[in-house]
Amino acid sequence: MSTVFVAKDGTAIGGVVRIQDAPGSLVLLPYFDFEAEGFLEVSDDGEEVWSTKALKVSHAVVGQLVSIDRMLKGSMELSPPPDWIGEYEKPNAIDDIDGVIAGIDARLDELAGQRDEQLRQKAGILEYSYLLYESGKPLERSIEKALRLLGYTVEALRIGDLEIDHVIVSPTGMRMIGESEGKDSSAIDISKFRQLESNIGEDFERGEVNEPAKGLLFGNGFRLSAPTSRAEQFTQKSLTNAKRLGSALIRTADLYTVAVHLLNHPEDDTFRAACRAAIEETVGSVVTFPDP
Known part of the structure; x- marks a missing residue:
């Protein structure tokens, strides 16, 4: 559109479209509801007539239409520059x-690139919020980001038929294997332990592994409810099985609180180490992270 109409707050509400090599213009206007509340009233004769409010609005609309018409007619009075006009010297001020315009355009391109980069960074940080409400791959990605923020390395293991998505290694060298699950409106049950236990066993069968990895089950139970209103996110059987396997259970909503603190205070290595200790030392129960 060559011309845009805006409201007082800057919102675009219409515009003018001019088609090259064609006469006239296409004027785009917002929809006017002339049957809005207060626009009609009943006369003494019992007939519906326009109210004073409606007449006032209609006069304002007509005034705007006349102004638009005058603007368009004024611009149409100018003839398009002929081809030969370029042969004549123009004022230096034009160059x-x-x-200046070229410099502004270059700056706008630079700012657009900076804006895109900021949006990319924002999207990356917002992925941590998946710890509160997501499931499946998005939840897995956010868990990996939070674990790396804590100082862990997180890698996928692919050896022959063996596939383990999350092999987690502490700075101390402690190896852990994680599984995650999100439930819409229920707690995390024992079923996810089958995959976790299988992965730990197959990993331990490898010749270079001398001790079984510790199991971590990340749960986002009742994920569609606010974390503060959720019931216990792991079933009693999950707790019993965690004790049997020596695994730790982690509520991803708790991990979100940890991640936010470390994002806001990346230099807090004491808190980072304390959170790792909570994960690594918890056996058979839900991890309780320290207060920042």
């Missing part, structure tokens, strides 16, 4: 202005 100066073109240079």
Whole structure:
């Protein structure tokens, strides 16, 4: 559109479209509801007539239409520049202005690139919020990001038929294997332990592994409810099985609180180490992270 109409707050509400090599213009206007509340009233004769409010609005609309018409007619009075006009010398100020415009365009391109980069960074940080409400792959990605923020390395293991998505290694060298699950409106049950236990066993069968990895089950139970209103996110059987396997259970909503603190205070290595200790030392129960 060559011309845009805006409201007082800057919102675009219409515009003018001019088609090259064609006469006239296409004017785009917002929808006017002339049957809005207060626009009609009943006369003494019992007939519906326009109210004073409606007449006032209609006069304002007509005034705007007349102004638009005058603007368009004024612009149409100008003839398009002929081809030969370029053969004539033009004021130096034109080149100066073109240079300024080119500089502005370059700056706008640079700012657009910076804006895109900021949006990319924002999207990456917002992925941590998946710890509160997501399931499946998005939840897995957010868990990996939070674990790396804590100082862990997180890698996938692919050896022959063996596939383990999350092999977690502490700075101390402690190896852990994680599984995650999100439930819409229920707690995390024992079923996810089958995959976790299988992965730990197959990993331990490898010749270079001398001790079985510790199991971590990340749960986002009742994920569609606010974390503060959720019931216990792991079933009693999950707790019993965690004790049997020596695994730790982690509520991903708790991990979100940890991640936010470390994002806001990346230099807090004491808190980072304390959170790792909570994960590594918890056996058969839900991890309780320290207060920042």
